[in-house]
Amino acid sequence: MSDNQVTIDDDEDVVPMSTMKENNIDFINKMKRKVQKEEKNRQKRICSQEIEDKTTYELTRNQRLWSMKVNDEFIDSIIMTADGGHQENVHLCSLLMMNENTLNALRFIKDRNDMIKEYEIDSSVSADVLRQVVHFAYHDYASLNETNCVETAEFAAKYQIVSLVHYCLRYFQDNCTIRNVLNGFKISIQIDSSYRPFFQSFIEDNFQKILASNFKTTLLTINDSSVLDIIASQRLDSRNEEEIWQIIHDWIDYDRHSRVKYIEHAITNVLRFGRLKDEFLKMNVLGSNLFKQQLEPCLQTRLINWIDELNQQTVVIRGSFELTNGFKLKYCKHSIYYQPRETKELLLVGGGWVEGSTTSSLELYDYQTNLWLKCPLNLKDKISYFGLEMINDIVYVFGGSNGTDVFQKLHAFNLNDPQRQWTSKCSMIERRCYVSSANLNGLLYAIGGFNRQTRVRSCERYNPDLDSWQYVAELNYGRSDASAVVHDGKIFIAGGINDSGIESSAEIYYPQLNQWRLIRSMSSPRTSFSIISFQNKIWALGGNDGVKRTGSVECYDSESNVWNEAENMLIKRSTFSAMVLKDELYVVGGYNGQSPICNVEKYVPNTGWVKVKPLRHDRSGLNLLCIPNKYDFLKI
Known part of the structure; x- marks a missing residue:
């Protein structure tokens, strides 16, 4: 017996250790009955107020067992990993309380002494997973992470430890990575779990990402x-x-x-x-x-x-x-x-110059049919060169021009509102057309632009909750008809025109610091162009270099602080708009140096630029959003 002497009540059902050694199964059953009887006795003593300090005995059975495990009291089993690198001293009954099938994962090695037996666990179980299984047996809790969650779930499913399987599936559900969901779906099939519909729905909605990921093989193994x-x-x-x-x-x-x-x-x-x-x-x-x-x-x-x-x-x-x-x-x-499959997202194109005047009309693009469709919604005003962003199902339009006036106002449209009406919000501090816009952390940014007198450096930010604008740090250079994009939690802006000419410079806004910092300039000056975050890089597309419209493309790698040339677009254009849809980069409309155009093209990774169905109308000075295909009056 260990140094920690323990007194056992005479009426407890304890069998001699020699008998336990003769029959391992009998030993396990006796230990289970012993723990159950102890629990009943303690509950009786608590109810009859025979114990003065109830706190100690109001602990759960598992908590008491864990305390004994920590102090090596009544330890009857040592479970080792197959490589012998890790072992857990346990009360075997605690593991068997999860499911008696757990015994099938253990291979008896030897009697360590008259009290303790030694086992080796399934060879697929690592030291970390063994720790999680034991901890769960005592606490109904495990410290799962991206390293051990799949292995733990697979072990639990193999030996039908249903409570641990469901615990792992909850972890997969709460941490919805492609890897976790695919493995969760695979395991939920094995045990016919109620989590299965959730995982199946996630796979359907993210099928494209799965095929493009490193976990496609996991799907094939199911x-x-x-x-x-x-x-x-x-x-x-x-x-x-x-x-x-x-x-x-x-x-x-x-x-x-x-x-x-x-x-x-x-x-x-x-x-x-x-x-x-x-x-x-x-x-x-x-x-x-x-x-x-x-x-x-x-x-x-x-x-x-x-x-x-x-x-x-x-x-x-x-x-x-x-x-x-x-x-x-x-x-x-x-x-x-x-019939085509369901369209998940739509491109919403609006405003700009059409047939010699500004327009309020909108068009929708359906990638499943490669069609541009008339949209039942119009913008509040006929407008071009404006800011267009979306936050929490609300579309915001701000700044811009109708060809005569430069706007200061902001309008909002809630796509879930059955009234289907534009509402006026707090106007910007300054009027701006040719404005660059961004949406970062639920706030709108109006950056640079032309205020009817000069190309400005000022920037302002709109808080939808407060319905108010406030100035933020000024740009290092004034920029009108530049382009901005959010990338890696920061705002990038490049190009544009000011009193010194067309800019090739680029800068980044750090919201925590409220500061713009210059980065390496583009290889060529650009205005009336687009930049977009795509494939973990910043793409600068087309525009006007001061001499001509261009179809050139360059990509900025923020890690190396270098711009590299990329494949030219099919059509040279300026005053167009660009957006990523379904992991492909779309370029829409614009001006070719003679007139507005309706041409659309997209960059397909590993393929290059390909033509897409043209717009319903020639458009320049337009803007573009990608929206979910879930709104009743817009749904395709």
């Missing part, structure tokens, strides 16, 4: 047809059906032997083949090795005939029908096979 249910969803975040076929192909091919049975289901219930170009369907789907080599010839023929029959029954609308002609694909509103 050996359950529920993966196909996700891919079949109307809500799936996907750009095109070619991408869908590729992930179907990759998922089946990852474990071809056991998943080849799903090919027919994938083609008839998951893939929307009507959204594929005929050549892709023929070569990449029906001509793939999965289809030609893994399916019986009779099944191949039956599927091909089924697709042909559907095509013949479907109304094919091309060219003139504006809701479907963006990609010139087959369409039928009565058949899911010919």
